[in-house]
Amino acid sequence: MSKSVLVVEDQAEIRDLIRLTLEMGGYRVSEAADGESALQMADKALFDLILLDVRMPGKMDGLAVCEALKRDQRHRRTKIVMLSAADQSTDLRAGKTAGADKYLTKPFSPRQLLSVVAATV
Amino acid sequence: VPAPSGLRLNAPDHPFTLPESARAAAALLGIDLPLLLDSFCDRVDLYEQVLRGVARETVTLPDQVRALMASNDLDAARRCLHTFKGLTGTVGLQQVSQLAAVAEKAVATPQSGDTQDALWQALAVAQPPLFALLGNLKPLARQQAAQFASD
Numbered sequence: 001m002s003k004s005v006l007v008v009e010d011q012a013e014i015r016d017l018i019r020l021t022l023e024m025g026g027y028r029v030s031e032a033a034d035g036e037s038a039l040q041m042a043d044k045a046l047f048d049l050i051l052l053d054v055r056m057p058g059k060m061d062g063l064a065v066c067e068a069l070k071r072d073q074r075h076r077r078t079k080i081v082m083l084s085a086a087d088q089s090t091d092l093r094a095g096k097t098a099g100a101d102k103y104l105t106k107p108f109s110p111r112q113l114l115s116v117v118a119a120t121v
Numbered sequence: 122v123p124a125p126s127g128l129r130l131n132a133p134d135h136p137f138t139l140p141e142s143a144r145a146a147a148a149l150l151g152i153d154l155p156l157l158l159d160s161f162c163d164r165v166d167l168y169e170q171v172l173r174g175v176a177r178e179t180v181t182l183p184d185q186v187r188a189l190m191a192s193n194d195l196d197a198a199r200r201c202l203h204t205f206k207g208l209t210g211t212v213g214l215q216q217v218s219q220l221a222a223v224a225e226k227a228v229a230t231p232q233s234g235d236t237q238d239a240l241w242q243a244l245a246v247a248q249p250p251l252f253a254l255l256g257n258l259k260p261l262a263r264q265q266a267a268q269f270a271s272d
Contacts, residue, residue: 011204013174017211020167024269057200085207107210107218109160110167 003048003121004028008038008065009083010056014106018051021110022117035060039068047078049121052100054084054091063091063098070099079120083108137165137265143257149250152213166269169255169262172212176251178205179244186237190228199228202240214251217243 005027009015012033019029030047032038034056042050050069054062062082069075081102082095092103104116139154147154161168182205189198206221220243224236 011207013171013178013204013208014211016174017167017171020170024162024164024167057196085203106207109211110164111160111162114162 002026002028004030004045005117005121006030006032006038006041006047006050008032008035008050008056008062009053010034010058011053014053017110018113021113024110025114025117027117034058035062035065038065042069042072042075042078046074049079049081049117051081051083051104051117054082054095063094066095066098066100081116081120137163137261140257140261143254143261146250146254146257147213150214150247150254151216152254157213164265165258166262166266168212169258171208172251172255172258175208175212175214176248176255178208179248179251183237183241183244190233190237195228199225202228214247217247 005022007015007018007022007029009018009031010033015031015033019031022029030041030045032041035058038050038052039060052062052066056062060068062084066080066082069078069080079101080099081104082091082098082100083104083106084091084095085106095103102116102120104113108116139158144154147157158165158168182201186198186201189195189201202221202225206218206225209215209221210218217240220236220240224233224240227233227236
């Protein structure tokens with residue numbers, strides 16, 4: 001069975017690119033546009049991997065979502081890859097502290113995305 | 122970056138030849154098209170789809186940002202520029218992406234207007250080869266999408 005990935009990204013264009021790329025790679029893709037929606041979806045289903053944008057508008061940014069997921073034992077097998085712009089290096093340290101498994105800097109190519117996802121799940 | 126194993130994306134069973142006109146249009150934009158398409162796993166259809174979104178944004182973004190600045194919604198203006206920076210970087214428009222990054226950082230500063238003007242000027246220069254590139258890639262993208270759909 002193909003691996004499931006939840007993409008959490010507020011920018012619709014980037015979310016579309018990620019979804020199309022992952023679907024081409026044979027993954028089952030679900031999408032959320034903000035942190036609250038992501039947690040609601042993760043409450044109803046378990047994912048093999050969650051791609052999580054660090055900076056999102058709303059009450060919860062990606063770091064808060066990552067911390068919440070890592071606290072929840074149901075998601076102990078779920079891998080989390082954080083996404084953030086290359087010029088926001090402080091996000092990298094914060095992501096690791098929040099418990100992220102890997103980090104991918106934007107802009108990234110589909111090949112980079114698939115390589116990171118394949119190496120993580 | 123090595124190709125992920127087991128993923129049929131650089132499909133050798135679907136070879137394609139890039140039109141010289143597409144390479145030339147891309148070169149005017151500072152894009153090494155074969156190299157960039159390699160980073161898209163040679164999926165011209167995917168690249169063309171993202172590029173189409175960017176081309177649309179080059180037309181709508183200036184008015185959108187101007188309106189947000191006029192209504193003093195600086196966060197929204199910053200977000201628009203941030204998204205555009207990422208998208209243009211992804212499709213290989215490095216100069217435009219860098220100008221968008223400068224404009225994004227300058228949103229709440231006195232340099233805001235100048236940095237945005239520089240970006241809009243660069244967009245005006247980029248649009249003719251950008252739309253030419255899109256037109257040149259479209260038949261190939263359609264052909265490839267149909268091939269993958271029938272596999």
